[in-house]
Amino acid sequence: MPACQVNKKNRTQPDLLGIYQLLLGFYGHRNWWPGETQDEIAIGAILTQSVAWKNVETALARLRDQGILTLRDIAAAPAEHIAPLIRSTLYYNQKTQKLKAFARWFGTTYDFDWRRMFSTPVPELRHQLLSLKGLGPETADSILLYAGRLPVFVIDAYTRRLFKRLDLTPAKDSYPDWQQYFSARLPVDPGLYNDFHAQIVHHCKILCQPVPKCADCPLGHLCPGKT
């Protein structure tokens, strides 16, 4: 029987910090968002919606090739110029509009100045981001955590998959409930939030796939194999 199929009542379940420490011990510090600048992090956060990161890398490289490196460039470029460059990220017409809407708002509201933007109180800034068309909670929180280094835990499909398998879930399967579940159980630490989420993504790409690779999994003994 794979380790992750062990009956859950026979398991001793550690807390979330314990899970993080197991992943950290296995994979090492990942401290990450795969983007060079704050502008790239924000662009990548929008482009990665519902698509594998590899496709985002292709799009970012094409944008760079055309000299579109910043949100100021995105705001200035015509939509018909941007769309073909980001074809690899699926729903490219929608994403072009999302990128331009965010870039325009960033320019008019904060003059493309991240420091100015992140001096806004977090709840107010998050509310502003969520009011933009095309930015939902995951994208907004990715920008706050990874571009702004603010203590906002990001919930994504990987996080839900892994912790559902571990049977560590909030009562309700909604974004705010998941976020509250993590926030209430972890110290307020953007560095921890960053690396924990990075560990989850890395772990899910390698081992906690739709068909899990239980034999090599550092969490296998904790996981009842649920999906």
Next chain:
DNA sequence: GTCCAGGGCCTAC
């Protein structure tokens, strides 16, 4: 050919 990948919006009920 089929399935799925780091969402979010909109509509119908």
Next chain:
DNA sequence: GTAGGCCATGGA
């Protein structure tokens, strides 16, 4: 409030 369709590429 919630389920389901839509968006529409690329790699396994």
